[in-house]
Amino acid sequence: xxxxPSRKLVFLITVALLVLGMLLxxxxxxxxxxxxxxxxxxVYPLAQALGxxxxxxxxxxxxxxxxxxxGAGISQCASGAVDIGAASRELKPTDPQLxxxxxxxxxxxxxxxxxxxxTGLTKDQVREIFNGTITNWNDIGGxxxxxxxxxxxxxxxxxxAFQELIMGTDTIVSTAIVQNGSxxxxxxxxxxxxxxxFESMAYLVGDPPIKALDIDGVAATQANAKSGTYPVIRPLYxxxxxxxxxxxxxxxxxxxxxxxxxxxADNGYITVS
Amino acid sequence: xxxxxxxxxxxxxxxxxLAILAAIAVFTLKEALPAFRQVxxxxxxxxxxxxxxxxxxxILPMIIGTIxxxxxxxxxxxxxxxxxxxxxxxxxxxxxxxxxxxAIELLVGIxxxxxxxxxxxxLVPLIxxxxxxxxxxxxxxxxxxxxxxxxxxxxxxxxxxxxPKSYRExxxxxGATHWQTxxxxxxxxxxxxxxxxxxxxxxxxxxxxMAMIMVIGNSPVIxxxxxxxxxxxxxxxxxxxxxxxxxxxxxxxxxxMSVVLFVLIIIVDGTALLILRRGNRAQSVS
Numbered sequence: 001x002x003x004x005p006s007r008k009l010v011f012l013i014t015v016a017l018l019v020l021g022m023l024l025x026x027x028x029x030x031x032x033x034x035x036x037x038x039x040x041x042x043v044y045p046l047a048q049a050l051g052x053x054x055x056x057x058x059x060x061x062x063x064x065x066x067x068x069x070x071g072a073g074i075s076q077c078a079s080g081a082v083d084i085g086a087a088s089r090e091l092k093p094t095d096p097q098l099x100x101x102x103x104x105x106x107x108x109x110x111x112x113x114x115x116x117x118x119t120g121l122t123k124d125q126v127r128e129i130f131n132g133t134i135t136n137w138n139d140i141g142g143x144x145x146x147x148x149x150x151x152x153x154x155x156x157x158x159x160x161a162f163q164e165l166i167m168g169t170d171t172i173v174s175t176a177i178v179q180n181g182s183x184x185x186x187x188x189x190x191x192x193x194x195x196x197x198f199e200s201m202a203y204l205v206g207d208p209p210i211k212a213l214d215i216d217g218v219a220a221t222q223a224n225a226k227s228g229t230y231p232v233i234r235p236l237y238x239x240x241x242x243x244x245x246x247x248x249x250x251x252x253x254x255x256x257x258x259x260x261x262x263x264x265a266d267n268g269y270i271t272v273s
Numbered sequence: 274x275x276x277x278x279x280x281x282x283x284x285x286x287x288x289x290x291l292a293i294l295a296a297i298a299v300f301t302l303k304e305a306l307p308a309f310r311q312v313x314x315x316x317x318x319x320x321x322x323x324x325x326x327x328x329x330x331x332i333l334p335m336i337i338g339t340i341x342x343x344x345x346x347x348x349x350x351x352x353x354x355x356x357x358x359x360x361x362x363x364x365x366x367x368x369x370x371x372x373x374x375x376a377i378e379l380l381v382g383i384x385x386x387x388x389x390x391x392x393x394x395x396l397v398p399l400i401x402x403x404x405x406x407x408x409x410x411x412x413x414x415x416x417x418x419x420x421x422x423x424x425x426x427x428x429x430x431x432x433x434x435x436x437p438k439s440y441r442e443x444x445x446x447x448g449a450t451h452w453q454t455x456x457x458x459x460x461x462x463x464x465x466x467x468x469x470x471x472x473x474x475x476x477x478x479x480x481x482x483m484a485m486i487m488v489i490g491n492s493p494v495i496x497x498x499x500x501x502x503x504x505x506x507x508x509x510x511x512x513x514x515x516x517x518x519x520x521x522x523x524x525x526x527x528x529x530m531s532v533v534l535f536v537l538i539i540i541v542d543g544t545a546l547l548i549l550r551r552g553n554r555a556q557s558v559s
Contacts, residue, residue: 068515068516069515070516071517071518072515072516074518076519078519079519096518148405148406153513153516154324154325154326154516155325155513155515155516155517156516163326171324171327174492174494175492175502176492177408177490177492178490178491178492178512179491180486180491180512188408191398192401192406192407194406195406
């Protein structure tokens with residue numbers, strides 16, 4: 001019997017707080033709620049930065065971001081598991097029909113461990129390394145040692161774009177080591193003096209250090225990618241199942257606004273315009 | 274009254290766990306059927322190429338890889354594990370055992386991702402020193418054997434200890450040396466427990482995904498040597514589970530791989546049961 005009043009009190013306080021909370025939410029015009037985003041590991045750091053900035057402006061809004069690769073972004077968006085999917089490649093006719101919102105551009109860099117004597121390759125050489133024709137570094141001006149090829153999993157958007165832009169109809173050699181994420185492939189290549197891989201340009205900065213090779217004599221830099229001289233660039237998309245409304249629309253609009261695009265540039269991606 | 278109600282409770286519990294198992298099996302089979310039907314059992318099991326982009330679904334490399342790492346890990350871990358169990362149960366002084374035993378039991382609880390991480394950071398560069406990229410069958414086998422070692426040691430030790438004292442005393446009284454007693458009396462008597470430990474360990478090995486993804490290279494090929502890249506059924510399923518479309522043949526193919534993994538595990542467990550039963554019969558005859 002003695003417990004009862006205190007329980008009641010707790011209940012009443014909880015209800016009062018809830019009502020108060022609802023009133024407060026109703027009072028201001030500030031946004032509140034949760035937006036979920038998942039997909040491309042290339043887009044992930046950008047989505048996080050945009051989400052944080054949006055959360056700072058609207059503290060009652062939580063933007064929940066997750067990785068999983070472009071394939072996951074497309075399928076989870078199509079199934080309604082998340083509000084926004086992220087993809088780092090063009091959608092194919094075989095993909096589900098989704099609404100695309102281009103967030104940024106991103107270059108794909110060919111990466112090696114820092115200290116690798118090779119500084120640049122032609123697009124054809126890159127293709128022949130990844131299709132298994134060139135297997136020794138001394139064929140491309142390096143030491144006499146076999147090349148360890150690192151790639152992403154097949155559902156990766158970066159791999160899809162790399163396939164389209166570099167490989168064409170060639171298939172990637174099946175002994176290539178598969179790393180499932182932009183982070184993991186960077187870590188793997190940065191630790192292998194005889195490794196080569198492909199990576200989102202936005203991942204070139206930060207630890208562990210990594211070296212990007214020139215392609216056809218053009219350095220893999222944001223400026224070259226933006227001007228179009230660097231040949232390997234692809235769009236980054238936010239995807240929605242239908243035309244976005246409400247909070248999702250507010251967030252996407254923010255990402256595409258001047259303020260959002262400044263965050264795109266600050267994080268090493270290339271703005272849409 | 275209490276008897277009857279607790280009996281019902283136990284029955285319900287048993288039934289629930291059976292029902293869950295059945296539900297998982299039925300669901301997996303149902304999801305796998307389209308792939309089996311569309312690809313064809315033969316092409317699925319014995320195809321050499323797996324590519325979701327090219328709609329090729331051959332899983333022989335992953336089947337071979339799974340068998341290779343599991344058997345490889347057993348070859349390394351079983352002798353070491355059993356010798357270690359003998360040491361703990363028979364040879365080591367109590368104080369050494371008091372330290373070693375909890376340490377080994379602690380190893381069982383370490384999450385596989387930790388083993389994978391250590392393997393990736395230490396083992397892969399080390400193997401790379403000798404040949405290839407380091408991401409290799411060998412790295413997978415070593416990581417797996419370390420992972421399953423504690424299971425083998427702790428269960429084997431328990432079963433050696435569980436051998437009745439009279440066996441040991443009888444053997445020693447007949448003039449057998451300590452070593453002869455261990456080899457001829459204790460080990461055969463503890464055989465069923467030791468086999469059970471090996472099976473449990475292989476069960477863990479065969480289904481291990483995370484640690485394998487991190488060290489084995491995960492390439493859809495049959496390794497040319499111990500230094501070559503490979504992939505296993507679980508590592509492949511885990512790599513693609515998130516990325517493939519939620520409808521359609523890609524996902525179905527992953528479920529079909531799960532069915533194959535199921536069958537592999539049933540074969541391992543079934544063999545173990547057979548060995549155990551035969552061992553028991555031999556024992557009761559002699």
